[in-house]
Amino acid sequence: MGISRPVANSTTDQAFGGPDSSSRGVRHPGSSGQGDPRPPESSGQVRGALVVLAGPTAVGKGTVAAHIRAHHPEVLLSVSATTRKPRPGEVEAVNYYFVDDAEFDRMIEHSEFLEWATVHNASRYGTPKAPIIAALERGRSVLLEIDIQGARQVRQAFPEARLVFLLPPTWDELVRRLVGRGTEDAEERERRLATARVELAAQDEFDYRVVNSDVETAAQEVVHLMPAAHS
Numbered sequence: 364m365g366i367s368r369p370v371a372n373s374t375t376d377q378a379f380g381g382p383d384s385s386s387r388g389v390r391h392p393g394s395s396g397q398g399d400p401r402p403p404e405s406s407g408q409v410r411g412a413l414v415v416l417a418g419p420t421a422v423g424k425g426t427v428a429a430h431i432r433a434h435h436p437e438v439l440l441s442v443s444a445t446t447r448k449p450r451p452g453e454v455e456a457v458n459y460y461f462v463d464d465a466e467f468d469r470m471i472e473h474s475e476f477l478e479w480a481t482v483h484n485a486s487r488y489g490t491p492k493a494p495i496i497a498a499l500e501r502g503r504s505v506l507l508e509i510d511i512q513g514a515r516q517v518r519q520a521f522p523e524a525r526l527v528f529l530l531p532p533t534w535d536e537l538v539r540r541l542v543g544r545g546t547e548d549a550e551e552r553e554r555r556l557a558t559a560r561v562e563l564a565a566q567d568e569f570d571y572r573v574v575n576s577d578v579e580t581a582a583q584e585v586v587h588l589m590p591a592a593h594s
Contacts, residue, residue: 411439411504412589413495413521417514418529419559420483421541423575425458427529428508430582438589439498439505444470447486450546460491478509478516483551483558488513504589511565518568525588528569532576 418424432440444460446467455461462470467487470476479489490507498505507517517524531537537559541552566572571588575581 411499411502413499413505413507413517413524414585414588415507415509415514415517415524415526416529416585417509417511417526417569418575419531419537419562420555421537421544421559422529422531423540423578423581424508424529426578427575427582427585428506430578431506431586434582435586437503438586439494439503441490441495441505441507443488443490443509444476445486445488447488477507477520478513480510480512480516482510482512483555490517506585506589511562511568515568525571526569527571527573527585527588528566529581530563530566530572530574532574 416424416428428440431438442456442458442460444462444467446462446464449455449459449461453459464487467479467489470489470491471479475491475493476489477492477495479487481487488510490509490513495505495507507513509517514526518526531540538556541547541555541559547555573581573584
């Protein structure tokens, strides 16, 4: 069984980087809102861990996060807001808060997001910050399943956050997963694969890498970074 490894210690066990990992693409930066979103420090209080799970499209972030939700109820899985349409089987307020552009704009204006970004040059995604701050203040660990742009913003807002990059076992397996889920047409798949090459090149920005060969194993490695969740 593999283990989560700090990037600085991975020189002898190089994680998969994908073909043409030096390629670049056009990205749309988001905004994390105004003010410092971190909860105030209080002496003697044990704060929960904030763990960010990111990675390329179709790598299985949602599946790993769903496994953690089902088997580790002590971990708060943050629910993002998005302007995209629900996929088959997705549930409002469980998988996402599905909102229109006007509501998303209102949330930005009122600084309700920890981070937000436009993903795949299409839909917008954002992380409501109030539930996260409340959970951390209560000593509960929080998992954010977000895109790489959002992870960078969380790094700025919460330097103590633990950033985890989820990798596919191989590039071919990533392609197979994207095609197999059948939620995108051929043009959209090609666009997402091009984005995935760019996203894979960002893995060195993260604290840990986890290879998603097996969902249960990958989920356990992520949970291991949350002391309150596995003690």
